Each structure stands twice: as structure tokens, then as C-alpha cells.
Amino acid sequence: MNTANNLNQNSEGYSPSEKPHIVKAVIKKSKEMVNMKENNQATLENFEITKLNACRFVGKSVYARGGSGQIFGGLWGNSSEIFDTINNLKEYATDEIHNVGLMSWDKYDDEKKLMGYTVGRFMKADIPVPTDLDYFNLPDMLVAKGWVKGEFMDMIGNAERLTFDALNQQKKYIPAWDQPAFMAEVYTKDTIPTPGINSVLGFYVIFQEKND
Numbered sequence: 001m002n003t004a005n006n007l008n009q010n011s012e013g014y015s016p017s018e019k020p021h022i023v024k025a026v027i028k029k030s031k032e033m034v035n036m037k038e039n040n041q042a043t044l045e046n047f048e049i050t051k052l053n054a055c056r057f058v059g060k061s062v063y064a065r066g067g068s069g070q071i072f073g074g075l076w077g078n079s080s081e082i083f084d085t086i087n088n089l090k091e092y093a094t095d096e097i098h099n100v101g102l103m104s105w106d107k108y109d110d111e112k113k114l115m116g117y118t119v120g121r122f123m124k125a126d127i128p129v130p131t132d133l134d135y136f137n138l139p140d141m142l143v144a145k146g147w148v149k150g151e152f153m154d155m156i157g158n159a160e161r162l163t164f165d166a167l168n169q170q171k172k173y174i175p176a177w178d179q180p181a182f183m184a185e186v187y188t189k190d191t192i193p194t195p196g197i198n199s200v201l202g203f204y205v206i207f208q209e210k211n212d
Contacts, residue, residue: 181206
């Protein structure tokens with residue numbers, strides 16, 4: 001049975017307007033990334049803010065505390081079946097063709113502090129969801145896209161910080177915590193998860209125009 005996940009659901013935790021500790025958790029994680037800056041060899045190669053049209057993110061989800069890289073990595077290790085299934089529905093593909101690790105906080109609370117990690121892809125809003133896959137329905141939104149170059153672990157450890165650094169250099173946009181919140185690692189065909197080899201990785205964050 002597939003599961004519909006609601007990034008704004010109130011019953012199990014995530015609503016930024018009601019639970020600001022979610023925002024604090026994200027900010028804390030961002031600050032921790034600064035500690036990795038001195039040894040970082042990753043660089044931000046490109047940055048843009050674009051519109052993401054309403055869509056359905058389809059994939060397989062796990063929930064664990066932040067920093068549970070072994071659990072999240074294990075999902076990637078078994079991802080071939082996920083993408084084989086999605087590839088069979090190519091008529092529902094969008095311009096967002098890359099494979100993605102989507103991070104969400106729909107089941108976060110003060111006790112368990114669970115982060116969602118869903119391996120999948122942004123698909124058209126009307127895609128029929130295959131059995132045993134999960135999905136998020138996403139509205140139209142603005143997405144900040146950072147494209148990072150470097151060795152794989154440097155990129156994983158610093159893509160978020162580099163993207164937020166770029167956002168902090170402008171005054172027009174702010175984090176969209178009052179919308180369904182997610183961040184995403186974006187893996188292209190040129191992303192090489194091998195130590196010692198430079199490649200590219202995308203990092204997406206949802207943002208909105210500042211109301212002055």
C-alpha cells in the first residue's frame with residue numbers, strides 16, 4: 001500500500017507556524033555545517049531561484065534522526081527497484097529528471113526528532129502512485145537551486161551551507177517555512193559517490209519573496 005505524506009500535517013508534527021522548534025532544528029543543523037568549512041574543498045558553481053510547478057514527489061521514505069547517514073544511504077543502496085518502477089511511468093516525467101533525496105520534517109516532534117528521507121523523483125501531479133511507494137503532493141513554489149562541485153563527502157557535508165550562503169547574499173527572498181518545507185539532494189548522471197573524485201551535486205531549498 002502506498003502512503004500519502006503531507007508536509008504540513010498537524011496530527012504528527014510539522015507546521016512551522018505552530019512548532020518553531022522545527023525551524024530551530026534546521027537552523028542548528030546549518031550552523032553545525034560551518035564547522036566543516038575549513039576543510040571543505042567543495043565550491044558553489046551555480047545558483048538560481050526558479051519556480052517549481054505543482055507536482056507529486058514519488059519514492060520510498062524512511063524516518064530517522066538527523067545524521068543517520070547509514071540508514072539514508074541504505075535506502076540509496078536499494079534504490080534500483082524504486083527508479084525502475086518510476087521509469088516505467090515516463091509519461092508522467094517532469095523537467096526535473098534527476099534522482100533526489102528529499103528531506104522533510106512531517107513526523108518531527110521534540111521527543112523523536114525524526115527527519116524524513118525519501119529517495120525518488122519529482123513527477124507530474126497526476127501520476128498514479130505505484131504500490132509500496134510513498135508520495136508528497138507539492139504545490140507551486142519557489143526553489144533555490146545550488147549546484148556544488150567537489151569530492152562527494154565534501155559536497156554532501158557542505159551543499160546546504162553553500163546554498164544558504166548564496167541566499168544570504170541577497171535580500172529579496174527568505175525561507176518559506178510557512179509552506180510545505182523540504183530540502184533536497186539532487187543527483188545527476190554526473191554525480192560520482194566515490195571518494196577522491198570530483199563531481200557535481202544539486203541542493204534545493206524552498207523560498208519565497210520577502211514581504212516588506
